[in-house]
Amino acid sequence: MLIFPLAQALPPSLPQPPEIVQMQVVRPLPGQLNRVPVFNSNSPELVQTEGILLSTFPPQNKQHPAAHLNFLFDGEFDIFAHHAFRALAPDNLSSLYLGIIVYNPSDRPVTLETLQAASYLSQPDAPFIQLPSVLDNLQGDVYAGPGSRAMSDILRGRRQDSFLPQIVIPPQEYRMVMNLPIPVATLEPPLNGRSTLMRLRSDGRVYVASLALLARRNADGSDRPPDLEEWRSLLENGELAGARDRPPSLRDNTLPTNQIVYGRVAGVARGDRWQAQVTDSSTSTELSIPAAGAAFSYGLSTLARGRLGSRQSQTAPILVRYPDTAYEAHGNYGIEYDLTLPLYNPTTQTQIVTLTVQTPIKEDRSEGLRFFDSAGQSSQTFFRGTVRFRYNDDRGLPQTRYFHLVQRRGQQGEPLVTLTMPPSSRRLVEFNFLYPPDATPPQVLTIQTEAEQ
Numbered sequence: 001m002l003i004f005p006l007a008q009a010l011p012p013s014l015p016q017p018p019e020i021v022q023m024q025v026v027r028p029l030p031g032q033l034n035r036v037p038v039f040n041s042n043s044p045e046l047v048q049t050e051g052i053l054l055s056t057f058p059p060q061n062k063q064h065p066a067a068h069l070n071f072l073f074d075g076e077f078d079i080f081a082h083h084a085f086r087a088l089a090p091d092n093l094s095s096l097y098l099g100i101i102v103y104n105p106s107d108r109p110v111t112l113e114t115l116q117a118a119s120y121l122s123q124p125d126a127p128f129i130q131l132p133s134v135l136d137n138l139q140g141d142v143y144a145g146p147g148s149r150a151m152s153d154i155l156r157g158r159r160q161d162s163f164l165p166q167i168v169i170p171p172q173e174y175r176m177v178m179n180l181p182i183p184v185a186t187l188e189p190p191l192n193g194r195s196t197l198m199r200l201r202s203d204g205r206v207y208v209a210s211l212a213l214l215a216r217r218n219a220d221g222s223d224r225p226p227d228l229e230e231w232r233s234l235l236e237n238g239e240l241a242g243a244r245d246r247p248p249s250l251r252d253n254t255l256p257t258n259q260i261v262y263g264r265v266a267g268v269a270r271g272d273r274w275q276a277q278v279t280d281s282s283t284s285t286e287l288s289i290p291a292a293g294a295a296f297s298y299g300l301s302t303l304a305r306g307r308l309g310s311r312q313s314q315t316a317p318i319l320v321r322y323p324d325t326a327y328e329a330h331g332n333y334g335i336e337y338d339l340t341l342p343l344y345n346p347t348t349q350t351q352i353v354t355l356t357v358q359t360p361i362k363e364d365r366s367e368g369l370r371f372f373d374s375a376g377q378s379s380q381t382f383f384r385g386t387v388r389f390r391y392n393d394d395r396g397l398p399q400t401r402y403f404h405l406v407q408r409r410g411q412q413g414e415p416l417v418t419l420t421m422p423p424s425s426r427r428l429v430e431f432n433f434l435y436p437p438d439a440t441p442p443q444v445l446t447i448q449t450e451a452e453q
Contacts, residue, residue, distance in 0.1 A: 023368040024295040028312035033271025041081040041210040043245045043264030043325045051241030054266045055209035063237045069320040072205040078272045080334040082437045084193035085182040095181035095215045099231045103207045104169040110204035117163035118153035119196035120146035137404040144384045146195035147437030152386040195437050197334045212241045247324040262330040267321030269329040275338040286344040293451035301332045301441035309366030332435045341429045345421040352450040354415035359407040372410035383407040385436035391429040394420045
């Protein structure tokens with residue numbers, strides 16, 4: 001189901017399976033996150049009471065001022081929401097509705113454009129099914145979990161029909177941008193979840209809130225969605241939803257890695273895309289391939305205590321948050337990595353080069369990446385999602401390849417792209433993906449040159 005610990009190591013009391021150490025350096029990734037704000041609603045992950053999940057409204061005239069973080073969005077911003085719901089009792093199988101409400105505080109209309117948007121349930125839209133480690137996913141019909149499916153849609157630039165292309169918000173008025181259920185009545189156990197990501201653009205300032213209400217009842221006893229006034233009443237009078245997640249460890253803690261609590265995110269993070277041209281140096285226009293038989297890697301979603309020797313944390317900072325939620329957006333859920341690799345073979349020999357996504361064992365310092373061997377492979381799935389490579393193949397033909405990956409903790413992965421590079425040749429490779437919910441960082445992108453025969 002949807003409940004996964006974020007980046008937790010195995011307890012030291014459990015026997016560790018056999019390890020393989022690959023002597024490859026993890027380089028810091030060039031570039032940085034952009035400054036696009038992300039409304040990031042992921043705490044509590046398992047919602048068990050009605051209430052406010054995340055509100056950036058001002059606290060004035062609210063019954064519970066501490067539930068409101070007072071942050072205005074203007075221009076481009078994202079909305080990310082990832083929550084689960086379990087039936088409150090065997091005789092109460094009502095759906096939980098997730099509502100996202102926006103408010104225009106100005107004296108002129110504001111137009112909110114939906115650039116891309118996707119929202120999926122775990123059941124029946126995208127169940128957590130067993131899949132092979134690598135599958136071609138050109139059509140976007142391979143997924144495991146709602147986060148995997150939603151990120152695949154956004155990677156392809158899609159907007160679901162259930163999201164309007166634009167909403168005009170009159171002065172001092174509210175509008176709903178989402179009002180969707182998490183149903184449990186037909187499930188056993190009655191547990192379900194929903195993952196949502198929207199990329200938006202407004203031509204004026206707006207406040208945003210995500211809220212949780214149980215389905216309302218019609219006169220005939222049937223369920224119905226909450227209406228705008230019911231959502232507005234909750235916003236003005238409601239408390240934070242529960243049950244609250246475990247609060248994070250202090251930022252400067254010195255606890256062992258397996259005792260760290262990163263926490264779930266409920267706040268506004270800064271940055272929705274890491275875009276970079278990956279080269280040998282800041283003054284170079286080329287990325288020289290490794291020597292024959294060697295490899296190097298670039299971290300993906302590196303974080304505190306999981307920098308893999310790169311000394312780089314890519315975690316999005318949080319601008320406003322609740323005191324019992326994460327200090328940073330550990331995991332970078334919904335953030336896009338957009339990397340360009342201008343590969344260059346500086347040698348006088350033809351070289352075979354591969355590109356692989358890997359999930360090494362999380363650590364901060366490294367003298368090589370550690371993996372589990374296949375016989376002792378971990379049972380913990382750490383990555384489910386789609387990545388995209390664009391390049392010219394060995395015939396010079398343009399290729400766009402989508403791969404759905406499922407990787408367990410400590411899994412080496414397998415080559416996704418193989419290039420034959422003659423002496424002094426160049427090959428441009430583009431690599432893109434959105435970090436999927438229900439994944440656990442970090443991962444790496446590895447470039448390897450095969451050993452000479």
